[in-house]
Each structure stands twice: as structure tokens, then as C-alpha cells.
Amino acid sequence: MIELTRRATFSASHYYWNDAWSAEQNERVFGRCANRNGHGHNYTLEVTVAGEPDPVTGFVVDLKWLKDVLEREVLSAYDHRHLNLEVPEFASTIPTTENIAIAAWNRMETALGAAPGARLKRIRVYETPEIFAEYLGEQ
């Protein structure tokens, strides 16, 4: 079993807000992240695929194809967007780094089903070089 990881970057804005809470509670829990005008990050997204190398090509998965899938499924939807306002899954879910990892997993998992012998292993999302979240699917 080989794990193969592709890294990509995107830039987006967001804010943290729970509509069920008062403004005071949002500000207490989320601090500066609750500013409704939003703020932004340069995110780094790592997608890890696991499988056996194909005996003919030696590939677990074609990296160019993986890059295209990542671009089509995730980056085109997230890059240079306001996550709360422009990405459907964050209309009702707070775009924390944890939830971005889960959402990117959901976007990639179905598309990767087209690759025989490879499966999605991990999504890791860096919000800054010091902060990241990862999701391994339902466990």
C-alpha cells in the first residue's frame, strides 16, 4: 500500500458565526473570527490517496488527473471566494478548518471513485503554517 499526497493552495475569506447564538455569545466563543466583515487566509490543502501502484504505469493514481479533480471539485469552488457567502455547504455549517477538511473530503470522495484501486485516505487543511485540521472519513 502506497500513500500519495498532492498539495495545493487556495485563498479565501470567512468568518465564524452561529445564528442560533446571540452576538455576545458569538464574540465570546469565536473572538476575532466572529467579525462579520470576514477575514482571509492562504490555505494549503493536502489530499492523500492510498492504493497499490498499477503494474503497468507504476502509478497509484495519475497525478495530473488528481490535480484536475482537485481543481474542479474543490479549488474552483473555494479559491478567491467568501466561504460563508459563496460556498453552499457553509451556508449552514461554520467554515472552521475542521469543517473545511470534511467538506473537501466529501467533494473529493465521490470524484475519486472513478480511479480503480485508489481510495481517499486523508484531507489535511492548513489555515496558517501553524494551524491545520485533518479528516480521515467516517471512523
Add this chain to the structure above:
Amino acid sequence: MSSRAYFGRRYMLSASHRLHADSLTDEQNRESYGKCNNPHGHGHNYVVEVLIGGPVAAETGMVIDLVDLDSTVRQKVLERFDHRNLNLDSLFQSTVPTTENFSRAVFGLLQDALPAGELKYVRVEETENNFFQYYGAD
């Protein structure tokens, strides 16, 4: 929704250490540890990375609150080791402060002190080119 996810955070601390085992002769120590056995010690800028696993709380979208995690790591780890000599810490009186043992020490200090979630691993980067990861006792 209560999917399980992991939240990671990186911290920096600067500390000195000397690798020297009392049970070995001076010559054996020099052989085992090379320049790390220098009697005067030497230092590193360590990067401590922690990974916390747990359910993503529906109301916050978080595994753990970053502010609470920072506060715990500051109190338990950074204030204890930053700008200190590791060999003088009580945890390294009978254990050599290799980065392997340092990773285990940090894991032990954080394991039961976390405000939420479970500690998945502690990774300590001693330089840009070597790092150590501890996942807890098997």
C-alpha cells in the same frame, strides 16, 4: 453532525540540552552521542506539533478551541521548557533528553491536561531535517 476530525497546532520553543548517559563511560558517551555530548550543552529551536482528535461540535464547528489549547500548551509545556536547559528538568534526571524522550515527555504532560479531545500524537522537530513523533503507549 458529529464527524470525528483532527486539529493540529505548531508551537516553538528554544532550549538547550546535552546527550549524556550516566550509565556509560565518557568514551562510550562520546562514541554514542558525538558532538551532542559536548559537556557545555547546545541548543535548538524546537517545533512542537500536537494533533488533537475528537468529534466536531455542531454548534462551533470545532474539535477543540484554539485559545484553550494554546493556554494548556503554554502552561504545561512552553513555560516549563522554553529558554531552559532540558537536562535540569525533573523529567530528565534519569532519562537522556533526546528528542525521542522529549516527545514522550511532552505527550505525558499534555495527555491528561487537554480541555477537549484526545491527544493523537506529539511531534517534535529538532531541526528542519529531523523530527520525532510519539503516539502514546502502544
